[in-house]
Amino acid sequence: GVFPVAAKARYAGDDANRKARTRTKSGNASKAIDSSEKRSINVFSRPGAAVIAVQDGEIVKLGTSKRLGKFIQLRDVYGNTYTYGNLKTLSGFYPVAKTKAKAKSDSTVLDPAKDPKPTVAATAGSQKATARQAPSTVEPAAPATDTTAVDTKERVFANPARPVAKKLGGAEQLANQELENGSYSSYLSSLHGLPKDDIRLKRMKKGARVMAGTVLGRIGKTTSSTTPHLQFEIRPAGKGAPRVDPKPILDGWKLLESTAVYRAKGQNPLFGNDGNASAGQVLLMSKAQLQDRVLADRHLDIYPQGRSDIAAGAIDRRVLATLEYLTANGLRLTITSLRSGHGLMTASGNVSEHSSGNAVDIAAVNGITITPKTQGPGTITDSTIRLLLQLQGAMKPHQIISLMTFPGTDNTMSLPDHDDHIHVGFRPTIANDPKLGKQISQILKPNQWIKLIDRISQIDNPTVLTKPSKYAIRT
Numbered sequence: 001g002v003f004p005v006a007a008k009a010r011y012a013g014d015d016a017n018r019k020a021r022t023r024t025k026s027g028n029a030s031k032a033i034d035s036s037e038k039r040s041i042n043v044f045s046r047p048g049a050a051v052i053a054v055q056d057g058e059i060v061k062l063g064t065s066k067r068l069g070k071f072i073q074l075r076d077v078y079g080n081t082y083t084y085g086n087l088k089t090l091s092g093f094y095p096v097a098k099t100k101a102k103a104k105s106d107s108t109v110l111d112p113a114k115d116p117k118p119t120v121a122a123t124a125g126s127q128k129a130t131a132r133q134a135p136s137t138v139e140p141a142a143p144a145t146d147t148t149a150v151d152t153k154e155r156v157f158a159n160p161a162r163p164v165a166k167k168l169g170g171a172e173q174l175a176n177q178e179l180e181n182g183s184y185s186s187y188l189s190s191l192h193g194l195p196k197d198d199i200r201l202k203r204m205k206k207g208a209r210v211m212a213g214t215v216l217g218r219i220g221k222t223t224s225s226t227t228p229h230l231q232f233e234i235r236p237a238g239k240g241a242p243r244v245d246p247k248p249i250l251d252g253w254k255l256l257e258s259t260a261v262y263r264a265k266g267q268n269p270l271f272g273n274d275g276n277a278s279a280g281q282v283l284l285m286s287k288a289q290l291q292d293r294v295l296a297d298r299h300l301d302i303y304p305q306g307r308s309d310i311a312a313g314a315i316d317r318r319v320l321a322t323l324e325y326l327t328a329n330g331l332r333l334t335i336t337s338l339r340s341g342h343g344l345m346t347a348s349g350n351v352s353e354h355s356s357g358n359a360v361d362i363a364a365v366n367g368i369t370i371t372p373k374t375q376g377p378g379t380i381t382d383s384t385i386r387l388l389l390q391l392q393g394a395m396k397p398h399q400i401i402s403l404m405t406f407p408g409t410d411n412t413m414s415l416p417d418h419d420d421h422i423h424v425g426f427r428p429t430i431a432n433d434p435k436l437g438k439q440i441s442q443i444l445k446p447n448q449w450i451k452l453i454d455r456i457s458q459i460d461n462p463t464v465l466t467k468p469s470k471y472a473i474r475t
Contacts, residue, residue, distance in 0.1 A: 002212055003253045004084065004232055005219070007049035011041050013247055014254065039243040040085075040233040041250065047221040047228045051084050053214045054253070059206055062090055068231060072216050079237025086231040088220030094210050095199040240446045248456040258464045279328040283321050283395055287313070290320035299327040301364075306338040309357065314339050316358045318395060318426045322388070323360065329387055334364035336421060359399075359425035372419045375403045381422060385412065388424060399425040 003009070055076035062072040068085030075081045159165060202208065210216070219228045234246045285293070291310055294300060300323060302310070309315055315338055326333060339357040363370055368380045375381040381402055388400050389409060401413045401423040444452065468474075 001054040001249070001253050002052065003250070003257045004051055004054050004082070005043050005045050005049055005230060006052045006213075006215070007045045009043050009045040009049070011043045011247070011250060014251070038245045038247070040083075040231055041246045042086075042229040043232050043250070044227055044229045045219055047088075047219060049219045049228070050215045051087065051217050051219065051230050053210050053212050053216055054082055055080075056212050057082075057210065059204065059208045059210065062204070062206060070217070071231075074210070074216070081235040083233040083235070084216055084230060085233070086220070086229060087217040090217045091204050091215050093201040094204050094208055094214050094216075096202055096209075096211075236444070236449050238444060238446075238449075241444070241449055242446050244449050244453045245457065248453055248459070251461055252456075255461050255464060258466050279325050282324040282328050283391075285321065285324075287317040287320065290317060290324060291315075293324055294320050297324065297327055299332045301332075301334040302338075303336060306335055309339045314357045316356075316426060319358060319360050319424070321395065322391065322397070322424060325391070326384070326387060331384065331387075332366050333362050335360060336363040337361035356428040358428050359423060362422040362424070363420065365422075370402075370419075370421050372403060375419070384422060397424050398427045399423065401425075 053074055055074070057074045057076035060073050060075045060081065064070050068083065070087045070090060071083060071085040072087070072090055073081055073083050204216075219230055221228060232246050232250070233243050234249060235241055235243050282290075282293075291313065294302075294310055295307060310320070319338070323333065323335070338360055339355070362384070365380045365384050368374055370381055381404060385400055385402065385404060385406065388397060389406065389412075391397060397411055399413060400411055401415050401418045402421075403414050403416070403419055404412065405414045406412045
C-alpha cells in the first residue's frame, strides 16, 4: 500500500523505532511499547492536504456519521477495508483510465457488379408512420448528433462555480481544471504510468472503483479545539475481523514511501520496470484480475472450452493463480483440461476435482510434451513440480499427480494413467452454504488478527536514508 496522506504527515509513535534504537550510556535503556488496543490512529498534516487511496479498490460507503464525521471507506481486492474519517471535504470526482476505442472504418466499398439489376423504374416511394408498422429492413441514416461522425464540444462556463452552472456541467469543468493544474495525486502517474491526457473523470459514489493514489478527500483547517488530521482505520478481510491498530501498517508504508528518492520518475515501486507482477504479487490478486490475466497471457495455450470456463468464472481462483505463478517463473504451458474435457469420476472411482473447477491438467511445458521419457529427475516435469511444491498455506495444492513422487511431501502421487500430463488439484471449497463457506475460507480468526498486529508492531524496521550519502556519485 501507499501512505494515506499525500503530504508531509506525522502520527503518534511514528518515530518510536528510531527512539527504540537509541543507545544509552547510563540509566534504564528500556522503552515503552504501545499495545495494539488502539483501533484507529490520527494522522496529522496541513489543512487541505489530500488523502489518497492506499490500494486499488471499491468505495463501499461515504457520508457523515457522529463517530467519524465526514468519511469515506475503501475496500481493496483482498477484502481489507480502510476508513478515512474527520475529513473536511470528499472528492466529487475520481480519475479513470480512458478506453481508447478503435476508429470505425468507413472505407468499405460495395462491388456494384454484385447488385441485382432493377426491373422497374426507381421511385421515391412513401410510408405511413403507424403504431403497428412493421420494422423497416432499411437502417435509418445516423443522426447529426452521432458522436462517431461529428465531434462534440464540451460546454464551457465563464463561472462554473455558480450553483446553476455546476448542475449543468460546471462541476466537471472545475474538476478537469484541477486535473489540468496537476492537483490530483502524482501517485497516479508513478504507480500506474497514467499521464493526464489518458485520464477522464467520473463522479465519486458508492461502488466506484478507484486506483491507488486517487484523491478521496481533503483534511480540514485547524479549529480552536482540533488540529487538522485524518482519522484512519483498518479492518482486515474475513468474517468478524475486528478493526486493528493501523500504526504498524503505516510504519511499513512510510518506510516504503521514504525510498522513493531512489526511484526513477514514473517507475512503479510495486511492479518491475516492465509492469509485470512478480510471482508473489500474482498469488494475492483477486479472481477477476486473474481471469483477465490468464485469458491474455500469451504463455498459456488453453483449449477453447477451457477459455470459456475461465471467462464464465467457473474456474477456482487458486487454479488461475497457479497458472500465472508458473508463467511468472518463466514457464510456457499447454492446458488440456480444466472443468470441461474431463468426466465426473476419475479412473479410481473418485469424484474428480475437475468437476468443480478446482484442477488443471498440464500436457506440455516450454514446448516439451509430457511423456514417460520427459518425467524423472532433471526433466521439465521435475522442475515444474518443484515450483508447485513451493506453494504453501491456502495455495498448497491438494494433489500433484504424475509418474513422480517426492520425499517429504504429502501431496505428490504417482499414477500410471498420468504419464502424459501433470495434474494439479485443490480441495473444493464449500459453495452450497455461503455463510459456512465464508467462515471456512477465513484465514485468521478475529482474535488472531490482534495477535498478528502485536507481532508486526515488534518488528524493528530498518533505517532508510532519504537523501544520498556523501559517498554517492551524481549521475
